[in-house]
Amino acid sequence: MTCHICGGQLEKIVTDLPFKVDDSRIVIIKNVPVLQCRNCSEYVIEDAVMEKIDAILSSVDTTVELEVLSYVA
Secondary structure: OEOOOOOOEEEEEEEEEEEEEEOOEEEEEEEEEEEEEOOOOOEEOOHHHHHHHHHHHHOOOOOOOEEEEEOOO
């Protein structure tokens, strides 16, 4: 697969990503599998992974400003 920004080659990596869920809350999800460009570092989250992330984000504690969770496949 090629990068939609620069045309470089995408490779599978595991990384930590922040998600801003509203004006005052951020969730960091660790160990997320993504496809990242070797050239420009742009990344793509595959649909199945994004569905899992959506499920994780829908169950976060609404009283916490910053939460760190693990992505479990």
